[in-house]
Amino acid sequence: MRMSLRRYLTAPLWIIPLALGAVVLALPYLGTAPAVLRIIVSICLLALLVVGLNVTFGYSGELALGQAAFYAVGAYLAGYLAIQGFDLSITVLVALVAAAVVGLLTGIPGLRLGSWSMAMVTFFLVLLVPDVVTLLTEHTGGPSGLTGIPLPVLFGARLSTTGYYTLVVAVTIVFFVVIRNFIVSPHGQALRVMHTSPVLARSLGFSVTRLKLTAYLIGAAPAGVAGALFAYQDGYISPTSFGLSMAIVILAATIIGGSASIYGAVVGAAIMVIGPLRATGLQQYSLIIFGLILLVGALFFSGGIAGLARKLVRRYLVRDEVLPDAQAAVPSDDLISRLRGETLEVKGLVKRFGGNTALNDVSVTFAEGTVTGLIGPNGSGKTTLLNVVSGFYRPDEGTIRLGGDDLTTLQPHRIARRGVARTFQTPIIPQGLSVVETIAIAMQSAHGVTLASSILRLPGFARTRRRHRAQALELLALLDIAHLADVEASSLPLGTRRLVEVARALAADAKLVLLDEPASGLDEGEVAELAALIRKLRASGATIVLVEHNFEMVMSVSDHVYVLDTGRIVSEGDPDHVRSDPRVTEVYLGTALGAREEER
Amino acid sequence: MVTTLWAGLSIGAVYALVAIAYNIVFIGTRVFNFAQAYILMVGTFIAVEAASRFDLPLGVAIVVCAVAGALIGAVEEFIAVRPLARKGSHNELVTTLGIGVILSGIALVLWGSEPRAMPYLKEFGVLDVLGGRVTVGELSLIVVAIVVGVGMWLLSTRTSIGLTALATSEDRDAAMLRGVNVRGLATGAFALAGALVGAVAPLVATKTYATYHLGEGLAVKAFLVLALGGFGSMLGSLLAAGIVGILEMFAARYLGSDWQNITVFVLLLIVLVVLPHGLFSRGKAQERVV
Known part of the structure; x- marks a missing residue:
């Protein structure tokens, strides 16, 4: 029996995990043995650590090993404050804030240099735990541990064992709801985009540093709180609970459960707690076992158990269909008015790479509501020009202005937000997103939902999401691919993926659309469709720049053509003028001869 | 004072050797x-065993350790x-960390958790x-x-194999x-780096002893050396x-041994913020973005 796609997408499937959570919450009242409840508490605490790592590692792609350190910070602060007689509400809050502070202190430097530095900074952070504990022996009990942590007191009332159990499970459920809401919101989708390609994330208007830091802090928060709760479990904590082996256990649980998943964290944590962590006979071999899990898991099961489950559900339980709103979608006047472009003026642009001048005094104008062709042999500087305009290369000289605003020194994501959108030579489509989601993500940075509204699911969240879906469907209708709205975008054939990229570029209220070799890899029929689409967009007033090798296609759709050779504009004018310009023939034939000689 | 200086330079030498090995692998494969x-x-x-159980002379022990290191490196690259x-981008970090953890685990099972002293060079005493x-x-x-x-600096900048690796x-x-x-270059880089850290292991053990968790501290501090010296720069790593x-x-010496790692960690944070490309970066190559 298969569920319809519509059900799968709209049914409140989140009720299932929530109901499971409620059952677990009720276990003490169903006569479950205390030993089992104790194991569940351990699973919950580990799951909190693991789900945090999933956000940073699985979704944002930064291997952060510091969960064990945040856990320690939370546990020691809560333990110390509880001994001083503070209420649990205070100790948990302090632990949360402290984890965030340590997260900021390590995250800002760690994220500077990319993947290794994050892994190493956080690894180092974990190694420091015993040193810091020893330094503060007076407050932490030093290597022998902190004893005498009282039973938790919440809002003045002493919690029983059952009360403590209920609290831990409830806090775990709350964190899972919050993180799940974060991940399935556009904020979480932005992380996937960044994981696939930081370049794409920036060209959609996201600041990569900010995305990564947000993910890292959201990952650190549950670890700090888990530490605070852990302090009360036995009333005793010692540095051995927070060492490197704990960091390795957390990472292993992440890998087993599936790093790019939420509920996989519970599965991974449960497997680690019930399996290797309890098998005392294996203690001696535990490092070898954990190491093997990391090695084998990362090599062969990159999606973990959750990834496997997701694939099976989508393949066997869901029937594909075109949803009614996708069938009914038509481009509205409002959409057409938002496609209206602006003029981009480039003056005296120079870009050097070492001794090589890739762009030499290039001045071009991409006029409002026109299609400009940019052609030239390989290495003539076409793509360099695109990269300078979209901010990925800083020009050595010259200015770039869009509709009067100076873009020359802006960061790529700022330029994108100002309205410069682009496609890529090889389409970059993140995995795991539907066509509509792939397009809607481009609307997030400029007109998106706030983080708080996503996490708490405020009314604005649903409204914005509906509006983004409607707008994306209109765009797809304009491109005649609305029937693909809910198909996974990365699984589409090349020609269609290019169209999805064009739709994504248009979605962000683009004032200038840069198409980087959109016709390469397309067959004749697809090229003709693409040409028709470009004409349609021009009719709507869009400003389009076409970088292309397909000479005939450029000539057939462009209003104005620039010919680049070795970093200079050698010819410009309308297509007929350029076609008959002897310099153009020379550029093309000259290099053709040169290329032939080189081949010999 | 001068004694502390010698101690610092010699432990720094250990970090430098690991950092140089990181660099070899990095230049050859872009993998950390x-x-x-x-x-x-x-x-x-292995060096401690060579000395205490088999009574091998130091020279032979160095060769044995180098061969073992090269083998481990090559096998690691292969699996x-x-x-x-x-x-993918980050899975190498997980798999190579996995190898490290497995090596720690094997050392723990085979040789236990007590540090083992190194018999070589004992006869010279302290100068x-x-x-x-x-x-x-x-010394x-x-x-x-x-x-x-x-x-290694000469090898990577003056010989054709080094330049090939740089270009790759x-x-x-x-x-x-x-x-x-x-592929051959990648295996070669891992094997060479393994042989290097293997060959110096007998000397390193005279200073650090042999313990199963030696790898962790060395790994992070050698990383700091790499970051401070500039990725890919051999001479930068030395300094x-x-x-x-x-x-x-x-x-x-002056703050207490508990401050040792914390001080180094603070330096790492500062370096990453203030000098993200290190003292001697080879000049960041412009990568083609798309």
Whole structure:
């Protein structure tokens, strides 16, 4: 029996995990043995650590090993404050804030240099735990541990064992709801985009540093709180609970459960707690076992158990269909008015790479509501020009202005937000997103939902999401691919993926659309469709720049053509003028001869 | 004072050697080998065994350790790195960390958790050089690190194999098209780096002893040396290692041993914020964005 796609997408499937959570919450009242409840508490605490790592590692792609350190910070602060007689509400809050502070202190430097530095900074952070504990022996009990942590007191009332159990499970459920809401919101989708390609994330208007830091802090928060709760479990904590082996256990649980998943964290944590962590006979071999899990898991099961489950559900339980709103979608006047472009003026642009001048005094104008062709042999500087305009290369000289605003020194994501959108030579489509989601993500940075509204699911969240879906469907209708709205975008054939990229570029209220070799890899029929689409967009007033090798296609759709050779504009004018310009023939034939000689 | 200086320079020499090994792998494959310092750790145990159980002379022990290190490195490349080539960005960090953890686990099972002292070079005792106390092992470490660092610098910038490796690290596809055996180069880099840390393991063990968790501390501090010296820069690593080693030993002496790692960690954070490309970056190559 298969569920319809519509059900799968709209049914409140989140009720299932929530109901499971409620059952677990009720276990003490169903006569479950205390030993089992104790194991569940351990699973919950580990799951909190693991789900945090999933956000940073699985979704944002930064291997952060510091969960064990945040856990320690939370546990020691809560333990110390509880001994001083503070209420649990205070100790948990302090632990949360402290984890965030340590997260900021390590995250800002760690994220500077990319993947290794994050892994190493956080690894180092974990190694420091015993040193810091020893330094503060007076407050932490030093290597022998902190004893005498009282039973938790919440809002003045002493919690029983059952009360403590209920609290831990409830806090775990709350964190899972919050993180799940974060991940399935556009904020979480932005992380996937960044994981696939930081370049794409920036060209959609996201600041990569900010995305990564947000993910890292959201990952650190549950670890700090888990530490605070852990302090009360036995009333005793010692540095051995927070060492490197704990960091390795957390990472292993992440890998087993599936790093790019939420509920996989519970599965991974449960497997680690019930399996290797309890098998005392294996203690001696535990490092070898954990190491093997990391090695084998990362090599062969990159999606973990959750990834496997997701694939099976989508393949066997869901029937594909075109949803009614996708069938009914038509481009509205409002959409057409938002496609209206602006003029981009480039003056005296120079870009050097070492001794090589890739762009030499290039001045071009991409006029409002026109299609400009940019052609030239390989290495003539076409793509360099695109990269300078979209901010990925800083020009050595010259200015770039869009509709009067100076873009020359802006960061790529700022330029994108100002309205410069682009496609890529090889389409970059993140995995795991539907066509509509792939397009809607481009609307997030400029007109998106706030983080708080996503996490708490405020009314604005649903409204914005509906509006983004409607707008994306209109765009797809304009491109005649609305029937693909809910198909996974990365699984589409090349020609269609290019169209999805064009739709994504248009979605962000683009004032200038840069198409980087959109016709390469397309067959004749697809090229003709693409040409028709470009004409349609021009009719709507869009400003389009076409970088292309397909000479005939450029000539057939462009209003104005620039010919680049070795970093200079050698010819410009309308297509007929350029076609008959002897310099153009020379550029093309000259290099053709040169290329032939080189081949010999 | 001078004694602390010698201690700093010699521990810095150990970091420098691991950092140079990181660099070799990095230049050859663009991969960061988390397990590098763990290979050195295994080497120290093999050296202790060679001396105490088999009574091998130091020279033979060095050769045995180098061969073992090269083997571990090559096997690691084959099982933990090659299958991932072209697949994803961060999984090498997990798989090489996995190898490191496995090596720690094996060392724990085979040799236990007690540190083992190194019998070699004991007979020379402690020397008095420039008014500071230093062992022959420590002095040799400093000399070896400088010789290896300069040697690797010459190798990577003056010989065709070194230049090939540099070119490959800049653009793997272009190198492959030019007929470079990219896979062979990768295995070679891992094996060479493994052989290097293996060969110096007997000397390192005279200073650090052999313990199963030696790898962790060395891994992070050698990373700091790499970051401070500039990724890919052999001479930068040498200088940075001296700075880190001396800072660490002075912190231990004047602030207390619990401050040793914390001080180094703070330096790491500062370096990453203030000097993200290190003191001697080879000049950041402009990568083609798309």
